Amino acid sequence: MSKLLITGATGAIGTNLAKHLKESHDLVLADIDFSDFPDELKEGAKIVEGDLSELDNWDDALEGVEYVIQLAGNPDPEADFYNELVDLNYVLPQNLYKKAAESSTLKRVIFASSIHASDAYPDNVQVKTTDQVRPDDLYGVSKAYLEALGSYYAFKKGVESIGIRIGNYTEDDEELDPNSDFHSMGMYFSVRDMNHLIDCCLTAELEEPYLLVNGVSNNSFPRLDIESARVKIGYQPKDNAFEKLNKM
Numbered sequence: 231m232s233k234l235l236i237t238g239a240t241g242a243i244g245t246n247l248a249k250h251l252k253e254s255h256d257l258v259l260a261d262i263d264f265s266d267f268p269d270e271l272k273e274g275a276k277i278v279e280g281d282l283s284e285l286d287n288w289d290d291a292l293e294g295v296e297y298v299i300q301l302a303g304n305p306d307p308e309a310d311f312y313n314e315l316v317d318l319n320y321v322l323p324q325n326l327y328k329k330a331a332e333s334s335t336l337k338r339v340i341f342a343s344s345i346h347a348s349d350a351y352p353d354n355v356q357v358k359t360t361d362q363v364r365p366d367d368l369y370g371v372s373k374a375y376l377e378a379l380g381s382y383y384a385f386k387k388g389v390e391s392i393g394i395r396i397g398n399y400t401e402d403d404e405e406l407d408p409n410s411d412f413h414s415m416g417m418y419f420s421v422r423d424m425n426h427l428i429d430c431c432l433t434a435e436l437e438e439p440y441l442l443v444n445g446v447s448n449n450s451f452p453r454l455d456i457e458s459a460r461v462k463i464g465y466q467p468k469d470n471a472f473e474k475l476n477k478m
């Protein structure tokens with residue numbers, strides 16, 4: 231059973247991944263506050279509670295860890311650069327990679343990028359990870375930075391990484407809006423497909439030490455191209471927003 235650290239563990243994605251992975255991995259869960267986190271997910275896991283934008287709080291977090299799922303950060307597209315993005319979306323990831331480069335046990339970092347790193351393309355364009363980054367806000371800029379940071383540490387420091395440009399992560403299909411436009415439906419990303427994509431990221435053998443993939447479900451008209459994820463890491467999503475909405 232491999233040891234796996236999830237940062238930003240109390241968020242929606244982190245909580246669902248903890249549920250999904252707790253039986254197959256020895257979990258380390260890190261976040262700034264676990265007061266509302268389910269007790270059943272804390273049981274058997276190592277809890278690291280603190281601000282990971284402070285380098286000292288990483289001292290024990292990576293001990294014996296083989297895989298990191300980096301979700302920590304400010305996900306608000308309207309976040310203020312100086313007061314809300316710098317520490318969480320710039321300093322914190324650098325702290326992770328600095329410590330990752332010093333680790334003797336770490337095999338791979340899997341980090342959450344976002345569709346916001348490329349969502350300034352016109353709505354009728356299906357975006358590939360090989361297309362030039364085109365952020366639609368300063369949050370997207372911070373994710374483009376994270377992608378560059380992961381690439382730097384992979385090719386120059388030997389820290390293997392897979393980045394996922396996450397689309398519209400949807401916890402409950404009741405959140406699907408029958409009046410959604412094609413653009414919105416094309417960004418749909420189900421919990422089941424996200425869990426599967428993470429499984430693929432954990433087990434795939436990479437041709438190079440860095441890979442960036444798009445994370446959306448098997449939508450009829452996907453906003454993000456997922457062929458690279460299919461071919462390179464075996465991603466086979468099951469859910470389709472267009473089919474789900476047709477059944478409502």
